[in-house]
Amino acid sequence: MAPYRVLISDKLGADGVALFESADDVDVDIRPGLSEDELCDCIGDYDALVIRSGSKVTDRVIEAADRLRVIGRAGVGIDNVDVDAATRRGIIVMNTPEANTTATAEHALALLLASARDVVAAHNNVAGGGWDRSSFTGTELRGKVLGVIGFGRVGRAVAARALAFDMTVMAYDPFVSERVARDAKVELADLDEVLAAADFLTLHTSLSDETRNLINAERLAVMKPTATVVNAARGGLVDAAATAAALDEGRLRAVAIDVFAEEPPPADHPLVGHPKVIHTPHLGASTTEAQRGVAIEIAEQVLDALRDARITNSVNLAFAPGLDFARANTFITLASKMGRLQAAMAEGQIESVELELYAEDAEDLMRPVAAGLLKGLLDAAMPDTVNFINAPLVARDHGLKISRSVGLGRPDYVNQITCRVQWEDGERTVSGAVFAEDRGRIVQISGYRFEADPTGTVLLMLNDDVPGVVGAVGNVLGQYHINIAEWRLGRDIGRHEALSFINLDSEPDEEVLESLRTLDAVTKATIIRL
Numbered sequence: 001m002a003p004y005r006v007l008i009s010d011k012l013g014a015d016g017v018a019l020f021e022s023a024d025d026v027d028v029d030i031r032p033g034l035s036e037d038e039l040c041d042c043i044g045d046y047d048a049l050v051i052r053s054g055s056k057v058t059d060r061v062i063e064a065a066d067r068l069r070v071i072g073r074a075g076v077g078i079d080n081v082d083v084d085a086a087t088r089r090g091i092i093v094m095n096t097p098e099a100n101t102t103a104t105a106e107h108a109l110a111l112l113l114a115s116a117r118d119v120v121a122a123h124n125n126v127a128g129g130g131w132d133r134s135s136f137t138g139t140e141l142r143g144k145v146l147g148v149i150g151f152g153r154v155g156r157a158v159a160a161r162a163l164a165f166d167m168t169v170m171a172y173d174p175f176v177s178e179r180v181a182r183d184a185k186v187e188l189a190d191l192d193e194v195l196a197a198a199d200f201l202t203l204h205t206s207l208s209d210e211t212r213n214l215i216n217a218e219r220l221a222v223m224k225p226t227a228t229v230v231n232a233a234r235g236g237l238v239d240a241a242a243t244a245a246a247l248d249e250g251r252l253r254a255v256a257i258d259v260f261a262e263e264p265p266p267a268d269h270p271l272v273g274h275p276k277v278i279h280t281p282h283l284g285a286s287t288t289e290a291q292r293g294v295a296i297e298i299a300e301q302v303l304d305a306l307r308d309a310r311i312t313n314s315v316n317l318a319f320a321p322g323l324d325f326a327r328a329n330t331f332i333t334l335a336s337k338m339g340r341l342q343a344a345m346a347e348g349q350i351e352s353v354e355l356e357l358y359a360e361d362a363e364d365l366m367r368p369v370a371a372g373l374l375k376g377l378l379d380a381a382m383p384d385t386v387n388f389i390n391a392p393l394v395a396r397d398h399g400l401k402i403s404r405s406v407g408l409g410r411p412d413y414v415n416q417i418t419c420r421v422q423w424e425d426g427e428r429t430v431s432g433a434v435f436a437e438d439r440g441r442i443v444q445i446s447g448y449r450f451e452a453d454p455t456g457t458v459l460l461m462l463n464d465d466v467p468g469v470v471g472a473v474g475n476v477l478g479q480y481h482i483n484i485a486e487w488r489l490g491r492d493i494g495r496h497e498a499l500s501f502i503n504l505d506s507e508p509d510e511e512v513l514e515s516l517r518t519l520d521a522v523t524k525a526t527i528i529r530l
Helices: 014-022 037-043 061-063 083-088 101-116 120-127 154-166 178-183 191-197 241-247 290-305 325-345 362-379 392-397 469-479 511-519
Strands: 003-007 026-031 047-051 069-072 092-094 145-149 168-172 200-203 228-233 254-257 277-278 352-358 403-408 418-422 426-436 441-443 448-452 457-464 484-492 495-503 522-529
Touching: 003 037, 003 290, 014 026, 014 290, 037 061, 037 511, 047 154, 047 290, 061 069, 061 083, 061 101, 069 168, 069 290, 083 484, 092 522, 101 154, 101 200, 101 254, 101 290, 145 154, 145 191, 154 168, 168 191, 241 254, 241 352, 325 362, 325 418, 325 426, 325 441, 325 522, 352 362, 362 403, 362 418, 392 403, 441 495, 448 484, 448 495, 469 484, 469 495, 469 511, 511 522
Parallel strands: 003 026, 003 047, 047 069, 069 092, 145 168, 145 200, 200 228, 228 254, 254 277, 352 403
Antiparallel strands: 352 418, 418 426, 426 441, 441 448, 457 495, 457 522, 484 495
């Protein structure tokens, strides 16, 4: 058999390269710095592509990859890979999510310590010939409160180290259970509670529409004027202008950042060069050990995948042999949309999930469908982290209890998915069904039954089941030029209530929702993005 051909198109650690070069069944080419056109021209000759952050694996590149089986990203972020295009072509995309954990956690702590003791300013003073000890009176970590936003791998590693400094640690993470926090000796609290209590705040959450500018003027106003903000996660989490204003006005003691929304940052960035800011050029994973670990891990993973030995840290889904990809994808997509619905509607922290699947090939479908459901549940909070392969593990790590069953009970539809989630004071059931031509539809939310298309922008509305509601809601949406694409309604005749599932052509802002909520018959109105 001809050897597997591997292209390394970014700089990779020597130990990882050595693993490829020493493999008898592999021919490896190292060609860093290829443009998209150059990558398109050559990628058709390779079975595997190994990248870091420099190479852009676009839909064009994947379309030209006639024999490509594996894309290996040495690192965590995969925003430079068109994962959907790769999945459509059956190409495995994998990353190395754990190798950088210690390095990133230690760098966050280094920034925190340097900021607490004014290390950079004091160093510069001595380097310039000064000895101004009185200007650099710092603050101790002992007895202080560390607020951790995002309690995943890195957040937990930072918390464990902070406890060794006798700090009190509070964490905010909507997908972490009290049990997980208790085991880590950390107090779980709401975001505002963490912000108000924190002497030091460290960010370890992913970047999404929900978390962009998480630290903004409104939230900075909640914090102590003696607090310090540390960001070694994603640059877009912090509103730079609002943070600079808080520093200038004495409403924030200091900031320490390793990441920027645009890298390198522009010369007029409001935090670069600020006297109360410590900044480093995205060094979180830049240790000898981390770089070596990332290189070795991705080399081992790619070689295993090429040899059909095992698939590790795949960010897209591996299917059971013989499973119809198109059919499975319809079930997985529907389950993921159901998970997003449940997450958006939950009235508390989801503690347990029950999944029931009814289909002729339910046994083969169950694992990917469960992964799709869990990905949907977790997606809003951690879009850069969770994927179809790691969703069950991430859910388990966050203390989410999961049960699965195949073909129990008597379903309303031949191909049906039912998901029940529970929180402390309640529960909700959502069911979906797959119809002919691979159409996935939501068919039940709690006691309300209808057939709705779970795509795009959805207005979910609970209202009294009385005449005139449809006209009144239509008038409000019309006044704001919001077009209704489809309106599905389920009724609870006994309670005289109705639940509307309304697909919209554009997303209304908060003013529109407030106008809807002022209608006498409307009890709730929520926008969900599916």
